[in-house]
Amino acid sequence: MPSELTEAIVGMREDEALAIVKRELDAGTDPAAVLEDAKEAMSVLGKRFECGDAFIPELIMGGEIMKGIAAEVAPHLKAATSATTRGSVVIGTVAGDIHDIGKDIVVLMLDVNGYDVHDLGVDVPVEKFVAAIREVQPRIVGLSGLLTLAFDSMKATVDGIAAAGLRDQVKIMVGGAPADAQVQSYTGADGWGNDVGQALRLAEQWTGGGA
16 A cells, blocks of 8 residues: 555645655654655656656656655765765666656665765766766666666667676666566666665675675
8 A cells, every 4th residue: 555655746745745754754764764655656657657647747746756855865864874985886867768766766875875876867878878987987887767668778788888898897787667687687787676775785785785
């Protein structure tokens, strides 16, 4: 059953959503759990968009609500985390996809957990990922996408990184609501996640910070 926060975001009730967030944080709710409820709302909106039941204005409004929630949650996350630098991460939403909500949550969580995150934004072409890998020399590359059409772009990006001779230097994760093991296999990535917890676990495994 959707949480109160999820329902408020899906219903585009911004003031109510922010009030719920403040109340939950004041009550000691895990800030990561608050973000997960918010992310679930964006997943619902994304699915509605793909089915033609929601449109660009709803996605934009949902994104604006999420930015406000992230601003409320971020200080609580930083206060609860005492992480040292664990390495660099390059992340972006792949070419053809302009959704950044899930990516932004992962960026926030990686940042507060001690990773040096380089966010390339949305609709990122293969060449930009390759250039960033050469410049930053990250340990991890994250490819994000909300729509199923992003799978081909993810595959093209992994192939492009390999063609540039950089594939062995990085671990690549694919992420987004529709991501699963089949998407990982199709794209040639090293791992996948469709929530921020999975992304963090992968990052920790690949940087020696987790089992």
